[in-house]
Amino acid sequence: LYGAFTNYWSGKGCDIEKPEFPLLVVIHAGANDYKAASSHELGSSAGNIIGYYSQLTNRVRMFDLTGSEQLRGTDRRGSRKEINQMLSQPAAVPLVSTVVHEATHQIAFNCGLQQRLSDLPLWLCEGMAVYFEAPDLTSTRGWQGIGKVNYPRLEVFHQNLRRWRTGDLVKLITDDTLLRDPRTAANSYSDAWALNYYLIRYHPEQYTAYVKHLAQKKPMTGTKKEDRLEDFRHHFGNIGELETDFLNRMSRLR
Numbered sequence: 001l002y003g004a005f006t007n008y009w010s011g012k013g014c015d016i017e018k019p020e021f022p023l024l025v026v027i028h029a030g031a032n033d034y035k036a037a038s039s040h041e042l043g044s045s046a047g048n049i050i051g052y053y054s055q056l057t058n059r060v061r062m063f064d065l066t067g068s069e070q071l072r073g074t075d076r077r078g079s080r081k082e083i084n085q086m087l088s089q090p091a092a093v094p095l096v097s098t099v100v101h102e103a104t105h106q107i108a109f110n111c112g113l114q115q116r117l118s119d120l121p122l123w124l125c126e127g128m129a130v131y132f133e134a135p136d137l138t139s140t141r142g143w144q145g146i147g148k149v150n151y152p153r154l155e156v157f158h159q160n161l162r163r164w165r166t167g168d169l170v171k172l173i174t175d176d177t178l179l180r181d182p183r184t185a186a187n188s189y190s191d192a193w194a195l196n197y198y199l200i201r202y203h204p205e206q207y208t209a210y211v212k213h214l215a216q217k218k219p220m221t222g223t224k225k226e227d228r229l230e231d232f233r234h235h236f237g238n239i240g241e242l243e244t245d246f247l248n249r250m251s252r253l254r
Helices: 002-011 031-046 081-088 091-107 122-133 151-163 167-176 183-204 202-212 225-234 239-252
Strands: 024-029 051-054 058-061
Touching: 002 091, 024 031, 031 051, 031 058, 031 167, 031 225, 051 091, 058 091, 081 091, 091 122, 122 183, 122 202, 151 183, 151 239, 167 183, 167 239, 183 239, 202 225, 225 239
Parallel strands: 024 058
Antiparallel strands: 051 058
């Protein structure tokens, strides 16, 4: 993922830096050990999240997926062949996706693409991570390549199109609580993936310029909603027109 991610953005003209520190991943042997160690950061959500990246510690924490009961079905650790078979099961899709998603955050915040602890739009950070997480069950790793359609996210996005209202794009751009609130997060993550996918595919130069602009933001400084909206408008133009084109194109994606 590191090689693919950094090559991808270098190819788009972004200044990619070698990480100053090793990219640390803490992998617990089992889910119970992981839950105990992460509860101080995740609270009651520790039992529902299989892995996460912390901007404060700059670490990814997870547990060994080959020890996941729903994949293993036995107490015995599998061989490399058996592990590859585990990762080709449909049940592995959300597990592998989470690993790739959180690792994408860590790489982005350590290669100069995004500034850690800066006030970045959550739709961009999370949508970009979802863009890279697209699962591939034909691969022995459960993941391969960049920019594939993330069909689980696309399905949710299509289901919610009938509830989309004019102006919802502005809310997604300016209101991070949509992705933080458990009541709206699942839908909003799919919306964020769809917006990133659309902009990368149909407005690639503007998207890259936008990402490079936000990479200059300083840590621990806030941004007003009006400024966030103006940043977006400056790079992508009229938001109403873009919203119409976004919905039309993504509704036809299959």
